[in-house]
Amino acid sequence: MPYTVSHTVNAMNPELFENLRLELRRGCLVLAVLAQLRGEQYGYSLRKALGERGMEIDEGTLYPLLRRLESQGLLLSEWREHEKRRKRFYSLSPDGAAMLGQLLAEWASIGASLTDILEHTGHDHP
Amino acid sequence: MTILDRYLRAVEFWLPRAQRDDVIAELTDDLRSQIEDREAELGRPLAEPELGALLARRGNPAVTAARFLPQQYLIGPEVYPIYRFVLKMLALFYLLPAAVVGVTLLVVNATVRPVVPGLTPWGLLDYLWTWGIHAFAIVTVGFALLQRSSVRERLAGLGRRRDPFHASRFDSVAEVVFSVVMVGLGSRLLSGVDLGEARIALAPAAGPFFWPALLLFALSAVHAAARTVRPRWTPAGARVRLATTVALLVVFAGMLAASLFGVDVVSIAIPGATAEQAARVQRWANATAWLTMVIGLMINVWQDTVRIRRLRDAASTGGAAEPPTANRSVASANAR
Numbered sequence: 001m002p003y004t005v006s007h008t009v010n011a012m013n014p015e016l017f018e019n020l021r022l023e024l025r026r027g028c029l030v031l032a033v034l035a036q037l038r039g040e041q042y043g044y045s046l047r048k049a050l051g052e053r054g055m056e057i058d059e060g061t062l063y064p065l066l067r068r069l070e071s072q073g074l075l076l077s078e079w080r081e082h083e084k085r086r087k088r089f090y091s092l093s094p095d096g097a098a099m100l101g102q103l104l105a106e107w108a109s110i111g112a113s114l115t116d117i118l119e120h121t122g123h124d125h126p
Numbered sequence: 127m128t129i130l131d132r133y134l135r136a137v138e139f140w141l142p143r144a145q146r147d148d149v150i151a152e153l154t155d156d157l158r159s160q161i162e163d164r165e166a167e168l169g170r171p172l173a174e175p176e177l178g179a180l181l182a183r184r185g186n187p188a189v190t191a192a193r194f195l196p197q198q199y200l201i202g203p204e205v206y207p208i209y210r211f212v213l214k215m216l217a218l219f220y221l222l223p224a225a226v227v228g229v230t231l232l233v234v235n236a237t238v239r240p241v242v243p244g245l246t247p248w249g250l251l252d253y254l255w256t257w258g259i260h261a262f263a264i265v266t267v268g269f270a271l272l273q274r275s276s277v278r279e280r281l282a283g284l285g286r287r288r289d290p291f292h293a294s295r296f297d298s299v300a301e302v303v304f305s306v307v308m309v310g311l312g313s314r315l316l317s318g319v320d321l322g323e324a325r326i327a328l329a330p331a332a333g334p335f336f337w338p339a340l341l342l343f344a345l346s347a348v349h350a351a352a353r354t355v356r357p358r359w360t361p362a363g364a365r366v367r368l369a370t371t372v373a374l375l376v377v378f379a380g381m382l383a384a385s386l387f388g389v390d391v392v393s394i395a396i397p398g399a400t401a402e403q404a405a406r407v408q409r410w411a412n413a414t415a416w417l418t419m420v421i422g423l424m425i426n427v428w429q430d431t432v433r434i435r436r437l438r439d440a441a442s443t444g445g446a447a448e449p450p451t452a453n454r455s456v457a458s459a460n461a462r
Contacts, residue, residue, distance in 0.1 A: 044156045
């Protein structure tokens, strides 16, 4: 059956898997950054903290995201001297905290929906 | 100057002045932190090749700078499908017919009689290439401007449910202004317009095109003015607009075809220019003007066709987008 063949080929395609994996994780990055910034962090320490918790993010993605979230009023930033160097510290704004709450609820809802879909279509969790 | 300074200087070059200091300060801190971490791991300072490898992993300075900035497009994803559509239409209805006519004339020239003396295969290729590039540039610049205008936001919102019977007053006023300007310009061309020392006037060959075009623009102005007073579309009104646009398209396509084959619709007199220079300016000016109009009118025909389909759908389903009672009977009658 052509469908089965193409399905098998695609599932074995590591490049395709990597693209889809990145796409999936990209959707969670805002949530991860907002959650991590419940405590004040500067860019590099934030990247390390996320990496240590399995959410690796490259600087080319992180810094534009931080700037966007700040321009949307979800983050606050402040330049300060730290360890003899000027660093920009980011933290969650009150609006950002409220948004994080809403996004976490959405995240829980997506998780529940996905579990439900998987259970009703007879697939096991990987 | 260290390799790190050189890298930062190169990134700085690609950043807009307003954000330069801020981005460079943050990037410097990030890179220095990363270098310090690596040095702590190794227990020694990084050698220059190691530093170079670390910076190379960051990527080209231009790319690094671009990552700090919001995503920028010449033509963005909302507008791109329409841009591609217009380019396809241009190839299909302009370049292809011009090529077919040109090749036919070459064949007739060679086998029957010289209908267009001086037309050579190389001349035809040169012509198609020049005008192809010219048309591509005009369309691209037009869409790049569109990308930066409020029209893009309206295009992006096309997926949302809108009232198809609503006629934008802004669009109607713009159409009135444009049509009046075209009528005014046409009328002035009758007696000739002075531009510095040059003089632009209608050529004798303009006869078959001039009065129909003027009449159609006047009709368009009246129709658009009516919509500014009562900003509602009716299927009949939309059909009148489509018919006007198609008629204008035919007239301007005729002017374009005439100018393509060396018949000047507008003649330009430039004192001091050689005959060859004057002919070149005339050819470019004629074809550019008509080509711009043809492209604009093609977009209008497409918009009018989509509008008529939406009005018909809305009238037949009688949904939320139905017109007020006074319009409903007209809409239903037309739908039938």
